[in-house]
Amino acid sequence: MRVFWAILWKDVRQEWRRRELVVVMAVFSLVVLVMFNFALGIRPDRPAEVAAAVLWIAITFAGTLGLNRSLALERDDQCLRALLLSPADRSWIYLAKAAGNLLFLLVVELIVCPLTLVLFNLDVPLHPGWLAVVCLLGSLGFVSVGTLLAGMATSTRMRDWLLPLLLFPIQVPVLISAVRATALLLAMRPADEVSLWLELLVAFDLVFLAVSILSFEYVVEE
Amino acid sequence: MRERSSLLWAFGTILVASGFVWSLYLVFISTGLDRVLGFSQKIFYFHVPCAWITYLAFVVSGFGSVAYLLRRTSAWDHLAYASLEVGTVFTTLVLVTGPLWARSTWGAYWVWDARLTTTLVLWLIEIAYLLLRAFLEEPGKAARYSAVLGLLGLIDIPIIHYSVVLWRGMHPDPVVMSRKGFGSGLPGDFLMALIVSLATFTVLYVMLVAVRFRLETVRERVRFLRQQALAR
Amino acid sequence: MVTRYDTLRSFAFVLALLVVGCVAATALAQPGDTIAQQTSPWRNAHFVLYAYGAVWVGLVLYVWRLASLARRLDREVRKLERAVEKPSRKDDEP
Secondary structure, eight states, X not given: OHHHHHHXXXXXXXXXXXXXXXXXXXXXXXXXHHHHHHHHOSSOSSHHHHHHHHHHHHHHHHHHHHHXXXXXXXXXXXXXXXXXXXXXXXXXXXXXXXHHHHHXXXXXXXXXXXXXXXXXXXXXXXXXXXXXXXXXXXXXXXXXXXXXHHHHXXXXXTXXXXXXXXXXXXXXXXXXXXXXXXXXXXXXXXXXXXXXXXXXXHHHHHXXXXXXXXXXXXXXXX | OHHHHHHHHHHHHHHHHHHHHHHHIIIIIISOOBTTTBGGGGGHHHHHHHHHHHHHHHHHXXXXXXXXHHHOOHHHHXXXXXXXXXXXXXXXXXXXXXXXXXXXXXXXXXXXXXXXXXXXHHHHHHHHHHHHHHHOOSHHHHHHHHHHHHHHHHHHHHHHHHHHHHHHTOOOOOSSEETTEETTTSOHHHHHHHHHHHHHHHHHHHHHHHHHHHHHHHHHHHHHHHHHHHHO | OOOHHHHXXXXXXXXXXXXXXXXXXXXHTOOOOOSSOTTOTTTTHXXXXXXXXXXXXXXXXXXXXHHHHHHHHHHHHHHHHHHHHHHHHHHHOO
C-alpha cells in the first residue's frame, strides 16, 4: 500500500515539475476540438450530441498520448525495472500507474469540458454533477485497460502506434456509454434517462479494473 | 502414427467435401425459395454458419489464452493462436457476406445492425491480436501478451454486444435461436440445409485449426533448432 | 513419404473442384428476371453468387497461405537440422 502512494506521489511530483503530460494533452484536446469545429461547420444540427461525440474523441486521443508518454518515461528511466525487483505486490504498482494516468486525464477534462460548452454554444447542463460522474467513470474505464495495454504496446517494435489499435476496439462500450450519457446531459434530459448508460459504465469499470489488476503481473514479468 | 494421422486427414477432407456437396444440393436444389426474399435468402445458409464459427473460434481462443496463462504449456498458446487466426478468416467472411445479404434484403450495404457491428469490433480485436503477435519478437512475451489480450477480448465481447444493441435501440428478432426454442422460426427443410452447412463449416474449422496448430509446433521447433545452431 | 504440404495441396485441389461444382449448381438455378419486375424471386441472385464466391475465394486463399507457410517452415527445419548435425560430425574426427 505504501508502494502505491510512493509511486503516485513520485509521478505527480515529476509531472508538477515538468508539466509535460497535462499541458500536451490539454493543448492536443483543444486542437482536436477546433479541428472538428472546422470540419463540422459553425452551427451543427443537434449540438449536444455532436459536442458529446467530439469531446470524447478528444479525450480518447489525448488519453492515448498520455498513456504512451507515461509508460515510455517509466521505461526510459529504468524505474519500472527497479520497482519490479522490489518485493512489492505488482497490483499496487499497476494501481499507482493507473491512478496517476487517471489524475492527469481528469485535470485535462477539467479544462476541456468547459471549452467544449463554449465552442458549441451550449448552456451549463442541469446536472453538472452527473456530467462529472460520467467523465470520471468513462476516464476510469479508459485508463484501467489503457495502462495495461500501454504496458504491452511499449515493449513491441511498433511502440506507441500499437496502443490505439489494441485499446480502441476494447473501449467501444465505454465510448458508446460515455457519449450517449454526455449527449443526454448536455441536451438537458432528465437524469434518470442517463442511468442506463451509467450502469453500463460502472459494470465495465468494475470488470476491467479487476481483470487488469490480475493480468498486469503477466505483462511485466521478465 | 504417420499413417493414422494421414488417415484422419483423408477422412476429414472427404467429410468436408461430401458435406459441401450435400449442402450445395440442399441449398440450391432441394429447398424452395423464401416467400419474401426469394433467391437472395440463400446467403443465410453460409453467412450464419460463418458467424457461429467466428464466435466458436474466438471462445476457443479465449479459453486457450486463459489455460496458457494458468498452465504455461506452449500447446495452449498454439491453440489460442491457431483458433484466432482461423477465426479471423471466418470473421472476414461474415463481414463480406453480411453486407451482401443486407444489400439484397434492405437495399443498403451497411446499416449498423447490432450483430454485424459487434462482429466488426470483434474483427478489429482479432486484427489487433495478430498485429501484436507479429510485432513481438520474443516468443514467451508474445504468448503472454496475446493471451492477456485474448482474455480481455473474451470478457469484452458480451459487453460490446450489449452496448451496441442498446445504442441501436432495437432488438433484432432472432430467427434460429428464438425464445420458442432452436430453429422454431424456420421451416423444416431450411433448418436441415442450415444444419448440414453448419456441420460442414465446423469440420472445416477444426481441420484448419489442426493444420495451423501443427505449423505453430513446427515453428517452435525451428526456433529451438536456431538456438542450437547459434550455440555451436 | 506424404509431407504435410502435399496433404494441403490435395485439400486445396478438392476445394477447387468444389468451386467448379458450386458454379455449375448456381448455373442450374437459372437466375432470371433481375431487371424488370421487382417482385421476381430471382431479382437479387447475383448477390448470392458474389457471397458464395467470396466464401470460396477466402477459404482457398487461406489454405494456400497455410500451404506456403508449411513449405517455408519445412525448408527451414531441414536446413537447421543439417546445420546442427554438421559440427558434431567434425567433433568425431581425431
